[in-house]
Amino acid sequence: MKIAVFSGSVYGTAEEVARHAEGLLNAAGHQAWHNPRASVADVQGFAPEAFLAVTSTTGMGELPDNLQPLYFALRDAMPAWSGLPGGVIGLGDSSYGDTFCAGGELMRELFAELGIVEVQPMLRLDSSESVTPESDAEPWLASFISALHS
Template identity: 75%
Template structure:
């Protein structure tokens, strides 16, 4: 199964989690693809059957700049991915209150608009509680991979 990993990162932490997820999913036997600056055309050319979003939050609860163009293109085109499995890993800092993991929430809402069905509840990784988010995501990634097995 082809899994597209979409990532949004400001300081590189979410991108590192996405790269780690790509390695974990490949070891689980999936064809995982991650490009932090992916265009819609590149994503469509890959032909994913499943999706993983990994993003931090910036500003007042927005997605990072590197994910904005793809997010906008997806909202404009709404590709036919109804029923495809997916999940989201959101990175944030709970000290920011209402905007904690808001970028991940936005990505989850986009997945819902695209008809991507959530196979794992969103994973929220709190920067005020962890220094190894890629390691902290491993149990969630294992469950995500298991949910994608035929």
């Protein structure tokens, strides 16, 4: 299965989690593609059959700058991805209260608007509790991979 991996990162942690996820997806026999600066045309050229978004949250609950152009372009283009599977990993700091993993929630909402079916609940990685988010994401990613095979 061809899986497009989107990432939004301020300090690089979410991008590292996305790269790690890309490697695990490829090792599981999928064809994962990750480009942190992808355009809609890039994504459509890859012709994905599933999606994974990995993003941190910045500011007052916004997406990182590198993911915003793709996010808004996808909302404008509304590509025909209805019914395709997807999942979201959100990174944040729980001490921020209401905006904890808000970037991930924005991606979940976008996926829902595009008709992408969330195959399992969003993983929320808390930077105040985790020093190894790549490893912490592995059990969720294993379940995500299993859900894609179903």
